[in-house]
Amino acid sequence: MKFLCIDCDQQMRFEERAVPGDGTFAASFRCPTCDRSIALLANPMETQLVESLGVRIGGTTLDTPPLAMVRSSVEGRDDAFVDTAATAGPRAAWSKEAEERLSRVPGFVRGMVKRIYGEYAAERGIAVITPDVMDRARTDLGLEGM
Amino acid sequence: MGSVKFRTYHEVPGEDASGLLDQVFALRQRVQARLGRVNRLVAIASGKGGVGKSHVTALLALELRRLGKSVGVLDADLHGPTIAKLLEARGPLEIDEHEVQPATGREGILVFSTDLLLNDQQPLTWREIEPGGRVPSAECRVPSSENFLFRGPRESNVLRESLADVAWGDLDFLLVDLPPGTDRLEDLASLAPSLSGVLVVTLPTDESRRSVARAMHAAAASGVRLLGIVENMSGYACPTCGTTGPLFQGDAGAILASEFAVPLIAKIPFGRFPFPLSPFPLDQFLELLP
Numbered sequence: 001m002k003f004l005c006i007d008c009d010q011q012m013r014f015e016e017r018a019v020p021g022d023g024t025f026a027a028s029f030r031c032p033t034c035d036r037s038i039a040l041l042a043n044p045m046e047t048q049l050v051e052s053l054g055v056r057i058g059g060t061t062l063d064t065p066p067l068a069m070v071r072s073s074v075e076g077r078d079d080a081f082v083d084t085a086a087t088a089g090p091r092a093a094w095s096k097e098a099e100e101r102l103s104r105v106p107g108f109v110r111g112m113v114k115r116i117y118g119e120y121a122a123e124r125g126i127a128v129i130t131p132d133v134m135d136r137a138r139t140d141l142g143l144e145g146m
Numbered sequence: 147m148g149s150v151k152f153r154t155y156h157e158v159p160g161e162d163a164s165g166l167l168d169q170v171f172a173l174r175q176r177v178q179a180r181l182g183r184v185n186r187l188v189a190i191a192s193g194k195g196g197v198g199k200s201h202v203t204a205l206l207a208l209e210l211r212r213l214g215k216s217v218g219v220l221d222a223d224l225h226g227p228t229i230a231k232l233l234e235a236r237g238p239l240e241i242d243e244h245e246v247q248p249a250t251g252r253e254g255i256l257v258f259s260t261d262l263l264l265n266d267q268q269p270l271t272w273r274e275i276e277p278g279g280r281v282p283s284a285e286c287r288v289p290s291s292e293n294f295l296f297r298g299p300r301e302s303n304v305l306r307e308s309l310a311d312v313a314w315g316d317l318d319f320l321l322v323d324l325p326p327g328t329d330r331l332e333d334l335a336s337l338a339p340s341l342s343g344v345l346v347v348t349l350p351t352d353e354s355r356r357s358v359a360r361a362m363h364a365a366a367a368s369g370v371r372l373l374g375i376v377e378n379m380s381g382y383a384c385p386t387c388g389t390t391g392p393l394f395q396g397d398a399g400a401i402l403a404s405e406f407a408v409p410l411i412a413k414i415p416f417g418r419f420p421f422p423l424s425p426f427p428l429d430q431f432l433e434l435l436p
Contacts, residue, residue, distance in 0.1 A: 001164055006152045011160040023274070023286030044288045045295070048274060052299040054306070055169040066246050066311035069303045075271040076263040081241045115243070 001057070003038065005031035012038065017057060023047060027057050083115050092121035095130045116141065176310035177337050184218075184320045186435055188373070189334055189344040193361025194354050195326035198378040199223070199347045202414065203323040204232040206345070209428050211253040215318035218248060220308050221259030222334070223325040224270050224301055230261040237262040245313040258312045260304070272300055302333045309337060328364040335370045342435050343371035345411070347378050348398045355398035362406055373434045374411040375403045383415035390415045409434065 003012040012029035015037065019025050023044035030037040040057070042050070050057055054069055065071075071081070094102065098117075105113045120137040121129050162168075181187060190203045200223065207217045221229035230236070233251030239262060240247040248256040260270060274287050288296075314320060324330045335341050344365055348358040362372060377399025381390040393416050403410040411431055 001166065002155055002158050002160065002162060004152055004158055006150060009153065011158050014164065021282075023282035023288075044274075044282065044286060045292060048288050048296050049299075051275060052296040052303065053166075053170070054173060054299075054303045055164075055166050057164045057166075065243060066241060067307050069300065070260075070263065070307055072275045073272050073300060074260070074263060074304070075268070075273050076260075077265045077268075079238050080263040081246065082238045084240045084242045 003029045003040075005034060005036060007036075008033040010034075025050075025057065092118060092126055093128045095128055097131050098129045098134055101131055101134060173306060173310070174337060177306055178339070180310050180312075180314060181320070181338055181340055184314060184317045184340070186319045186342045187322065187338055187340055188319060188342050188435070189322045189324055189331055189370070190347060191324040191328070191331050191344050191361060191365070192326060192347040192354075192358055193328065193364075194348070194357035195226075197347045197349050197354060197358075198414075199326075200228040200232060200323050202345070202347050202376050202378055203321050204229060205414070206431075207233065207255050207319075207321055208253060210319050211255060213428060216316065218256035218258075218314050218317050218320045219251075220312070220320060220322045221257070221261065222305055222308070222322050222330050224260050224304060225325065227259045227261035227264075229323050230257055230259040233257050235259070235262065245311055248312050248314065256314060256317070258308055272297070298329070301330070305330060305333055306337055328361050328368075331361075331365055331370060332368050335368050341370065343373040345373050345376060345431075346402070346408075347376045348402060349379050350377055350394040350396040350398050352396050352398065355396065355401055358398065358402060359405065362402065366406070371436065372406055372408045374409040374431070375399050375406075376411055377413045379416040380413035381415045383417035385417065 004010070005012050008031050010031055010033045012031050015028045015030050017025065017027045025042050025047050027040045027042075028037055029040065042057075051073075052069075054064070070076075102114060102117075117129055117134055117137055120126075120141065121133060126133055190199050190206070192199050200221070203219060207219050210217045219229050219233065221227045223229075230249065230251070233255050235249035235251030235255070235257035237249055239249060239258075246258075248258045249262055251257045264270065272293065274282055322334060324334070331344060346358060346362055346365075348354045366372060379393055380399065382393040383390050399410045399413060402408075409430065411434075412427060
């Protein structure tokens with residue numbers, strides 16, 4: 001998929017990808033010549049279609065965790081997996097508010113999300129994971145929607 | 147094009163901003179990297195449901211283990227997974243940031259199956275997920291009547307992830323128990339060029355023969371090597387006296403073998419799994435593999 005600025009006859013550059021939280025995703029592209037930017041707004045069906053392919057709009061490389069689709073999309077048992085990475089080494093505590101927020105993440109993928117935040121905290125010497133830490137991790141790691 | 151003139155995709159020389167093809171290529175490379183340590187990848191398939199593909203797969207896995215081979219079984223029948231039960235493999239599965247460990251079943255056979263992921267008697271259903279992993283609210287979801295649009299790609303991707311992300315390790319054999327039909331076989335052949343071939347399972351009946359023949363034609367058209375036929379439920383083995391009596395009418399195994407010029411590897415009687423004696427002439431099967 002390429003976006004062409006017709007006036008400048010230039011391919012627009014991918015700038016940003018966003019998940020507004022209404023079942024859709026958005027991506028912005030900018031013309032390197034005239035600086036005009038446009039937004040690609042995908043409807044829920046288009047969003048699901050892209051997700052089902054296991055690829056990412058705006059991402060030129062993928063570093064997906066194992067069984068990413070299985071764990072996120074299959075309605076399965078919560079205890080199907082034991083996250084050995086999450087159970088190894090010192091772990092940060094979770095505040096009540098952070099735990100509550102984590103509980104809203106689907107059970108099948110919750111362990112993976114918890115591990116990501118846990119590693120983020122461990123690498124920075126953070127003792128307690130709070131919603132603020134989660135927000136910072138989300139920004140730093142590009143974890144929209146988690 | 148109308149009055150506005152602009153270049154087309156191929157006329158614009160820059161890279162695709164999202165690199166979608168590169169992403170798909172990278173995902174496939176993960177499969178091939180994982181399967182690089184698997185000596186033989188064999189599919190077990192049929193054009194018909196209920197012929198006992200999983201029993202044949204489990205039996206073959208056990209016989210290969212008896213020969214001292216290292217064996218893994220991937221249950222690709224997402225909607226009717228039975229391999230884990232047959233081989234007594236249980237979860238939970240250990241996972242880290244790189245891979246998931248398969249379950250270990252009878253005789254040390256490695257197993258991965260959706261049966262290990264689902265609650266008892268729970269059918270396979272899909273959760274709608276936004277990029278990033280959040281579940282959209284009910285009013286933002288695609289109507290369930292339209293979900294069929296995504297089912298095929300998702301199921302193909304489960305197969306891809308099961309091949310790429312499960313720590314199969316160094317295996318002599320990875321057996322893939324496929325669902326009825328040919329869709330997943332084509333996916334498997336596409337994902338894994340190293341596929342050694344497919345073992346086809348049929349019942350003796352003419353109805354089974356017709357369905358299985360279609361699947362075999364489709365497999366051959368996809369360039370998948372037909373290794374041979376196994377006729378399952380070929381008579382009834384009495385558990386008391388051991389003699390085999392008639393069960394179904396027909397001779398589908400022999401007819402298909404002749405029609406497709408492949409060997410009829412085994413005729414397995416109906417009986418309680420696992421069978422006390424090997425109905426698999428494994429030497430013949432092993433000779434068939436490229």
